[in-house]
Amino acid sequence: MPFQSLKKSLKTNFKNILYHLKYGNNQRLPLIYLKTYSSKQPSYYTLPHDHKDEPLSSYKSFPKLSQEILIALFSSIGVEYVPEVVLYELTIKTPQKAFRDFCITFGEEENGLINSYLLNQVIERLKEMDDLRTKIPFDSREIYKALAYTDLEKADELIKQMKEIKNKNKRTTK
Numbered sequence: 001m002p003f004q005s006l007k008k009s010l011k012t013n014f015k016n017i018l019y020h021l022k023y024g025n026n027q028r029l030p031l032i033y034l035k036t037y038s039s040k041q042p043s044y045y046t047l048p049h050d051h052k053d054e055p056l057s058s059y060k061s062f063p064k065l066s067q068e069i070l071i072a073l074f075s076s077i078g079v080e081y082v083p084e085v086v087l088y089e090l091t092i093k094t095p096q097k098a099f100r101d102f103c104i105t106f107g108e109e110e111n112g113l114i115n116s117y118l119l120n121q122v123i124e125r126l127k128e129m130d131d132l133r134t135k136i137p138f139d140s141r142e143i144y145k146a147l148a149y150t151d152l153e154k155a156d157e158l159i160k161q162m163k164e165i166k167n168k169n170k171r172t173t174k
Contacts, residue, residue, distance in 0.1 A: 022105070023148070029134060038079060042115075043077075045077045047103060069095040070087065070098070073099045077114065079116050080120055086098045105148050132163060
């Protein structure tokens with residue numbers, strides 16, 4: 001049992017170091033979310049370990065194809081939308097790498113499986129957050145951090161605070 005708690009602690013600390021400020025910002029307005037029209041039910045999936053990416057330059061030449069690849073990847077695991085942050089990352093990552101990083105950050109369970117039920121919950125909150133960010137760019141890093149740690153309640157509370165700030169700003173500008 002001590003080995004299991006050590007493994008969990010190491011994984012948590014690894015995520016803390018690796019994903020500290022990887023997602024979120026306070027400067028850009030969000031992109032749109034692409035619907036996947038998935039017919040698959042959310043479940044638990046494993047990501048292939050031996051994947052080969054083409055060079056990023058190959059994908060940059062065909063941005064629509066990169067979006068279609070992301071739609072196919074998210075659809076294949078029962079996820080309803082391609083998160084806008086993954087689309088944004090297409091400027092620096094291949095579609096496969098952006099997909100893999102997002103799934104590991106927000107959907108990986110202790111047993112190494114990707115939980116697409118959880119990914120749908122995370123993306124639902126990201127959509128809500130980004131709906132608020134369409135007019136005013138808020139600092140989204142804390143919400144991403146809460147979601148990376150699977151703290152959905154904290155993410156909900158932070159989104160609620162964003163709504164209150166937006167409503168307060170709306171009232172003061174009238």
